[in-house]
Amino acid sequence: MDGDLRSLIDMLEAARNEQMIKSALKIFAHSCGYDRFAYLQTEGAQVRTFNSYPGQWESIYLDSNYSRLDPVVTEAKRRRDVFFWTADDWPARGASPLRRFRDEAVDHGIRCGVTIPVEGSYGSTMMLTFASPERKVDISGVLDPRKAVQVVMAVHYQLKILAAKTAVNPKQMLSPREMLCLVWAMRGKTAPETAMLTGINARTVQHYLDKARAKLGAESVPQLVGIAKDRGLV
The missing domain is CATH 1.10.10.10 (Winged helix-like DNA-binding domain superfamily/Winged helix DNA-binding domain)
Structure with a gap:
C-alpha cells in the first residue's frame, strides 16, 4: 500500500492537466478495489469538487445541496483521520432527505468507501474519497496517515495551480x-x-x-x- 501511495504522489506531482490528475487517482482507486474517487472542498456554504462519479450524480449532489446532510462530509469535518464508511449504516427506512440521499447514492454505484479528511485554511475542509458499489472495501487500516494527507494536499495544490488559467504579469x-x-x-x-x-x-x-x-x-x-x-x- 505504501508503494501505491508513493507512486500516486509522484504521478500527481508530474501531472500537468486535470486529465493526468484524474488518471492517477483512478489507477490508485482501482488498485485498491474501488471504482471511483471524489475530491471535495467545503468552505462555509461553498462546495468545490473534482471526481470520477457519474455526471448525473454530481449534478444531483450539487443541485440538492447534499453536502449539508452527507454523512461522509459530516464525519470528515468532525474527525481528522482516515475512516471507512458504508451506506448500509445510513437510514434505510422512511422518507427523510437522508434516506433519499442514501438511495440515490447507492443507485449511482456509491455504497461504501474510505475518506481522507484534511483541515484547510480559513475554516475549510478538504477530503479525498475512494468509493465502491460493493458492501465493503475497507483499506483504512492499512493507509499510512501521513502519506494519505500528502495525497490530499498534492491534489489540492495541483488543482489550484491549474485553476490559474490567466497568466499574471x-x-x-x-x-x-x-x-x-x-x-x-x-x-x-x-x-x-x-x-x-x-x-x-x-x-x-x-x-x-x-x-x-x-x-x-x-x-x-x-x-x-x-x-x-x-x-x-x-
Whole structure:
C-alpha cells in the first residue's frame, strides 16, 4: 500500500492537466478495489469538487445541496483521520432527505468507501474519497496517515495551480499581506473586521486592498475579488 501511495504522489506531482490528475487517482482507486474517487472542498456554504462519479450524480449532489446532510462530509469535518464508511449504516427506512440521499447514492454505484479528511485554511475542509458499489472495501487500516494527507494536499495544490488559467504579469503579483487581506475580503470581512482577525491596523488593511486593486485593475473590492477568482488567485 505504501508503494501505491508513493507512486500516486509522484504521478500527481508530474501531472500537468486535470486529465493526468484524474488518471492517477483512478489507477490508485482501482488498485485498491474501488471504482471511483471524489475530491471535495467545503468552505462555509461553498462546495468545490473534482471526481470520477457519474455526471448525473454530481449534478444531483450539487443541485440538492447534499453536502449539508452527507454523512461522509459530516464525519470528515468532525474527525481528522482516515475512516471507512458504508451506506448500509445510513437510514434505510422512511422518507427523510437522508434516506433519499442514501438511495440515490447507492443507485449511482456509491455504497461504501474510505475518506481522507484534511483541515484547510480559513475554516475549510478538504477530503479525498475512494468509493465502491460493493458492501465493503475497507483499506483504512492499512493507509499510512501521513502519506494519505500528502495525497490530499498534492491534489489540492495541483488543482489550484491549474485553476490559474490567466497568466499574471509579475508586476501584478500580490504580496502575502495583500493576499491575506484579499482572502478575508472575499469572505465578506470589512477592513476593521480583518484588522481584528489579523492584528493588522485597519488603515493598513485598506492600504493593502488598495494596492491589490491597483495591481489587478479593479475599481472596487467586490471587483477585486471577482478578478482574483477568475484568475485562480483565491
